[in-house]
Amino acid sequence: MRYLIISCLLLVVSCASYTKKQQLENQISTEKIIKNPYFSDKNQDYVYKASIEVYSKIFGGLLIIKKIDKGNHRVVFTSEMGKKLFDFSITETNFKVNYILDELNKKLLINLLKTDFKALVQEETAILKSFSKENSQVFQTLILDKKHYYYASNQLDKIIRTGHRKEKVEFLFSDINNNIAKSIIIAHSNIKLQITLKSIN
């Protein structure tokens, strides 16, 4: 009987929502939209030295992001020597592969990159719920039908994507200057994948 109670208890704990587990406090906010300013300037070429660590293998290259128009970004990955590896157009309603190297042309990989880059570059996202935690405001949003939590102090510090009530991906923005995040880390917790970006312009 005792075991039953303990296991029930464990079940309840593990079933607790992300917001409960993170001890986020409900908050009433008048804000309707959360803005990600880091890829919002049409006149800026965002160029990052990128390192992708996947299952302890490391790939390097340059990640180039450009806002073409409102709600329209181009995301291109090249090798250091300039060879294009993939080239995506991401709009509010559409995702287009302009080019991808044959070796990388796998549906699973493209979907993964699509969900990550969509959340990375999306400029305006509707707020569904508001919370607070310590010095941060936390906003629950939905991107591609997946829950994303935006953590903002004086600036947007991180975005957390959750799935099955657990943290799945963390987007960490730091070293921020003039609305450019000089350092960005995209870390997956369910698969061994981490993308590290360092601004070079």
Add this chain to the structure above:
Amino acid sequence: MRSVTILCFFFVLNLQAQKPMSTDEANALKNLVKQQAKTTKTITSDFVQYKHMDFLSNDIVTKGNLHFKAPNLVKWAYLEPFVYSVIFKNDQLYINDEGKKSNIDMSSSKLFKQLNGLIINSVKGDMFDAEEFTIEYFKMGGNSLVYFKPKEKKSAAFIEAFHLTFNAKGEVEIVKMIEPSGDYTKIVFSNKVLNNQISDALFNN
């Protein structure tokens, strides 16, 4: 006066414009470059790389140096705005990414062998393989400009053409690799030194 100005303008324009070479001129250039490539045992050079993509406001500029030792050792080292080097040696790619070292086995990749061959040949300028490329020759001021368009579909899928600019001595000054989309990578060499001593140790990662 105005017509003189216009005339001068066209004259200057004409100097810059590229004109097709005659067969004799093209053969003379080919022989000069082949001779130059044959006597080149080592190359040391600085380079500036411009990555042009139509949607960007500015080209992405990276700088570094290149070492080549005959017959097939090549090291590209980027120094600005990041430190990164890649060595092509014995079917292997040795990478040093800001101190993180790795290597990739390319022995099974036909594409890599082709690419490596192209890199070495374009550094030396000796790409005059009529089976592999459709070749066009132009004069431009005192320099020569040669277009190499890959014939094989697989190569053509990611490279539309190589444009190589040679100086009067038959040395490569600019390599421009144009993608089918029109975006390109342009590498401009400077401070080139031929046939100085380069130790093999330079090509160890």
